[in-house]
Amino acid sequence: MIDQRLLPAREVIRTYRDYTGVAQAIRTMVIRGAPAIGVAAAMGVALGIRGVSGSRAQRRFELVARTLKATRPTAVNLAWAVARMRRVLDENPALDAAALFRRMRSEALAIYHEDLAANRALGKYGAELIESNPVTILTHCNAGALATAGYGTALGVVRAAREAGKQVSVIADETRPFLQGSRLTAWELRKDRIPVTVIADNMAGTVLRAGRVDCVIVGTDRTAANGDVANKIGTYPLAVMAARHNVPFYVAAPLSSIDLDCGRGDDIPIEERAGTELTEFAGQQIAARGVKTFNPAFDVTPAELVTAIITERGVARPPYGKSLAELNNRA
């Protein structure tokens, strides 16, 4: 994994040989982004059951699954990937340890490749939604190659629009406190030579009001059956501002991030992270000492503010209860 905490200053690749390392990497945000942590968790499960089989593999799996799922609660991709690995384990009770590991590794790699393919398909559907050319897309956080197996969800749409011949530029919210926008999204887009302008999160209202944005596209960590969208903190006010200024608000959501077992946004667990993310920067104290903090990592955007949800099987429109279920059932 690229250590995303160190970007853009340094590109450091970290290698993990056991599931506890993978869990620690997810918890500390060496790797982040819902699809990316799904893939990482699948690989962590494969590492976790290496060397065991039969009932020992089952017991080991419970420990590994519990450890990985406890790292970050909001993104459903993590639980989704672990559940998929569990099915493979359950379906192969007779394999010896070496064969079981090969089968589990192969499933993890399948998740990886399927995510990449899903991003590309989602990107194409999303690009078809974009009418203007040139087009300016505002995004929040990083839903790019770094957040996925590659290519990206929201940034996948950006890339697909460019590949379709559009003149695309991006406005990237810096995305406090972890700065995924200015550190990661801007870094990715610069590599692809896609023009990018960084703003502070609180400046999005100004660029929307000024008519400088054609559409907003964000990713999601978990979208409920009714279309409520959990995504990086700040997405909800961004959606409110987009609606106020009649700018389409799109969510790029691979099916792995849509949780049909979760009825509505209020049922999605929202992770709170350490206050030091707000009070310190690069080891330096930036807030007054002794202050309290509140640091929710995600918020929930109600479905009523979402213009469309873009998946790898097509575009869902309101009412999402119906359209998301239909897409999910489509072959």
Add this chain to the structure above:
Amino acid sequence: MIDQRLLPAREVIRTYRDYTGVAQAIRTMVIRGAPAIGVAAAMGVALGIRGVSGSRAQRRFELVARTLKATRPTAVNLAWAVARMRRVLDENPALDAAALFRRMRSEALAIYHEDLAANRALGKYGAELIESNPVTILTHCNAGALATAGYGTALGVVRAAREAGKQVSVIADETRPFLQGSRLTAWELRKDRIPVTVIADNMAGTVLRAGRVDCVIVGTDRTAANGDVANKIGTYPLAVMAARHNVPFYVAAPLSSIDLDCGRGDDIPIEERAGTELTEFAGQQIAARGVKTFNPAFDVTPAELVTAIITERGVARPPYGKSLAELNNRA
């Protein structure tokens, strides 16, 4: 002046003996906050005409006024204070240099003391608006003692509410990019032992939605005759979110920050500051190299989103065109 760039890590007092130093201090945000830079500019004018009189003083004044007013365009207090110093100069053509300096210095000190008195009066009117007890007030940026001659406008209301016996706690937006909230507001309130919780700007929607905020109170750098409010970037989306969740949105505006010559918010010049405020922190590069930036220091909140404007002469309610003019004319 306390060097506000270094708080809360270090309390360094800087002394300036000429107007160019004062201008530089305002431009580089050693001192910031609309009322505070008004007071500083008045003192800068007094320093600037020291040693001259008559037509030489008039010529010198033009240079000093131009230099000071060019430092920061949005806050009207700066132009207001300079205009007030000009009146004193114009009314005293016959004074010799020493007497003129004493008179100008006395006027600058009057502005200082009047601002302090205005904050205390404004604070009392604001505190009367607060019905609940305990009360949680959300604020943006720093409209406290540091931003004024002392006591504060928005934080003046907080202080007055506490002095009136209320159990007050504050949620402070950290306020990117300069972090006036986490660095300055939190520091002031900790000194006064008023409980304060720091959040990132993009978390305000979550606390408003959760019903954790009784009212929002902010300061203003310039309020137009129609009640449109220019204030620190991020105020506009905060007002939109407050309206969405039926939370009162109050603006603490001493009359020195109300510009009746400015018809509406679109006529207020909005300062853009260097992109390095977004791409660097404490000399460290935080954004991908080579990215473009957009860094407006203020935004405009339309009057329709403002529940009331609190001044030292009372509380203005919509329609503001009428109520602000009436307060201004009141003796």
